[in-house]
Amino acid sequence: MRTMTKHRLWIIGWTAVGLVSLLLLAQGARGKEIRYTAAVIAAHDADTYTRWDEELGGVPLRLACADAPEKPTPRRTLQPGANQAARFAARLVLGEKVLAAHVGGSYRREIVHVALPDGRDLAAVLVRAGWAWAEVKYPYCRAKAAELLRLEAEARAAKRGLWGLPGKPVRPCRWRGKECE
Numbered sequence: 001m002r003t004m005t006k007h008r009l010w011i012i013g014w015t016a017v018g019l020v021s022l023l024l025l026a027q028g029a030r031g032k033e034i035r036y037t038a039a040v041i042a043a044h045d046a047d048t049y050t051r052w053d054e055e056l057g058g059v060p061l062r063l064a065c066a067d068a069p070e071k072p073t074p075r076r077t078l079q080p081g082a083n084q085a086a087r088f089a090a091r092l093v094l095g096e097k098v099l100a101a102h103v104g105g106s107y108r109r110e111i112v113h114v115a116l117p118d119g120r121d122l123a124a125v126l127v128r129a130g131w132a133w134a135e136v137k138y139p140y141c142r143a144k145a146a147e148l149l150r151l152e153a154e155a156r157a158a159k160r161g162l163w164g165l166p167g168k169p170v171r172p173c174r175w176r177g178k179e180c181e
Contacts, residue, residue, distance in 0.1 A: 034101065034102040035099060035100065035101045035102075036099075036100055036102070037097050037098070037099060037100070038051035038052075038061070038097065038098050038099075038100040038112075038114075039051060039052045039096075039097050040061075040093040040094055040095065040096055040097075040098060041058060041094075041095075042058070042094070043086060043089055043090035043093055043094050044071065044086075045068055045069070045070065045071045045082060045085070045086045045089075046063075046066075046068030046069070046082075046085035046086050046088065046089040046126055046131055046132055047062060047063040047066055047067060047068040047089070047126070047132060048060065048061070048062055048063070048109070049061045049063070049089075049093060051100070059110060060108060060109040060110070061100065061109060061110050061111075061112050061114075062106060062107070062109040062110070062111045062112070063111075063112065063113075063114055063122060063123055063126075064103050064104075064111050064112060064113050064123065064135075064138070064140055064141060065113070065123040065134065065135055065136060065138070065140075065141040065144055065145075065148060066122075066123035066126050066127055066132040066133070066134065066135055066148070067132060067133045067135040067171065067172045067173070068082070068085045068086075068089070068126060068131060068132040068133075068172065069081040069082035069085050069131075069162065069169075069172060069175070070082055070172050070175050070176065071083075071086065076175065076176065076177075079170070079172065079175045080162075080165055080167065080169070080170075081131070081161070081162045081165055081169065084131065084161070084165075085126070085131035085132065085161070085162070088126070088129060088131050088161075089122075089126060089131070092116060092122065092125065093114070093116070093122065096116070096117055097117065098114050098115060098116055098117065098122070099114070099115040100112040100113070100114055100115075101113040101114075101115075103138075103140035104138075104140065111140075113140070121144070123144070123148065124144070124147065124148060124151060127148050127151045127152050127155065128151040128154070128155060128160075129155065129160055129161050130155035130156070130158075130159075130160030130161020130162050130163050130164065131161040131162060133152060133171055133172070134148035134149050134151065134152040136148055136149060
């Protein structure tokens with residue numbers, strides 16, 4: 001029997017993630033809300049995590065309705081505030097079981113609303129603390145848009161998180177060299 005290489009296992013794993021995401025997206029498009037409990041095993045930055053799935057292994061998640069400073073990649077440098085924002089988020093989710101509501105998929109990640117174990121909305125907590133911008137341009141963020149924009153304005157006025165750092169915070173979309181909506 002031929003053994004599978006890591007590359008083949010990686011391809012099979014990502015294909016499975018893609019198929020699960022398409023299934024969840026199709027169910028969501030029919031008006032069904034897809035909610036599940038997720039065990040968070042890694043926090044990559046303040047808005048990107050990995051959950052554990054018994055069949056798929058680590059599944060990447062992207063927090064809906066909040067956009068946090070970018071960690072470095074081969075193409076860009078560390079965005080100011082990224083490490084502080086990531087540490088703040090990690091303290092909230094790492095090793096926790098959260099309630100995730102699947103709203104879409106992008107860049108091989110599930111896009112989810114996240115409720116912390118105490119019931120608080122993670123996007124609202126990050127925006128209130130000043131470690132993320134409200135990102136309300138997507139249809140799945142309409143219900144919480146007014147609250148998130150109010151929380152961002154309060155964080156700015158109180159100079160919390162990013163707003164208390166030296167210099168003027170730059171939205172992650174601009175940091176990535178893209179136009180912001």
